[in-house]
Amino acid sequence: MALSPRNNLPLLETDVLRTFIAIADTGSFTTAGEVVFRTPSAVSMQIKKLEEMLRVPVFRRDARSVSLTPHGEMLLSYARRIIALNNEAVARFVSPEMNGVVRLGAPDDIGELMLPGILRHLSETWPNLAIEVTIDNSTHLRRAVEEGRLDLTLFNFLNGIAPDPSLKVMTEDLVWAGKRHGHAHLKEPLPISVWEEGCIWRKQALDALTAAEKPFRVAYFCAHHMGQIAAIRADIAIAPLARFLLQEDMVALDERDGLPKLGTYDIGLAIREGATQPVQAVADYVRCVLGDRSVLDSVKAAA
DSSP states (O other): OOOOOGOOOOOHHHHHHHHHHHHHHHHHHHHHHHTTTTTTTHHHHHHHHHHHTSSSSSSEEEESSSEOOOHHHHHHHHHHHHHHHHHHHHHSSSGGGGGGGEEEOOHHHHHHHHHHHHHHHHHOTTTEEEEEEOOOOHHHHHHHOOOOSEEEEEEETTTTOOGGGGEEEEEEEEEEETTTTTTGGGGGSSEEEOOTTTTTHHHHHHHHHHHHOOEHHHHHHEEESHHHHHHHHSSOEEEEEEEGOOOOOOOEEEEEGGGGOEEEEEEEEETTTOHHHHHHHHHHHHHHHHHOOOHHHHHHHOO
16 A cells, blocks of 8 residues: 555654754754754754755854744744653653652742643653652752752743753743732832842842833732732732733733833753753653643643
């Protein structure tokens, strides 16, 4: 029986996809080579082979930067899922090694909305693997990974300000959150709710207000985002929040409301040196979830 043309399609190689993902995450062929332990020329050859196979360019290149083309954006979503699915499939056959404890950290904003769905998937995929979760601020979580007290952690950081650009897995909008039909944003000076010193959302918010010469006062402190949401719902303050944290009774305020734009921030994933296979498998799945908006939305819906 003759094979249809579709059955003769070439197969994407996971090694090439890992290189492709590394370039997309770092924005550099050279840095990506360090991530996947290949020379820049070898990385270039892999991408050339990939583009020849797909018959489309996946990167725009100039003297200063590397960025994804629309075709590359589409491929990135598939690539993350293929790598995560590959790890999941292999893990089914090496389950004796997929046991023990993986110590995972996350800031409270990510922890509340994303971790339930992630943990459910990990439990179903690797039932012998125990996940120990730590919720803390990003600075403490990064330090815990560096000191070996955590195996991996999600953390928030300002755009481009990270020791290793390959750590970035997601970029999110930071917005001014207020009560729907509320009046707190109309008060002078502007009452705001923020975290403790060192919080990147606090820094971005205060810097933006200062640059815009907008009078404000800190009306409410809380180290947990639920405290910020309580202040918003009470209409006693507005607060800088990740867009994905907005609830139905909240609204994103902007320049039309007399507030400066806050821009975006990055979410990263740090892994301890010498991570085991279970830790790497969990890390790959988390990267897949946060790197693909459609997968992230499904995980949040399942939480």
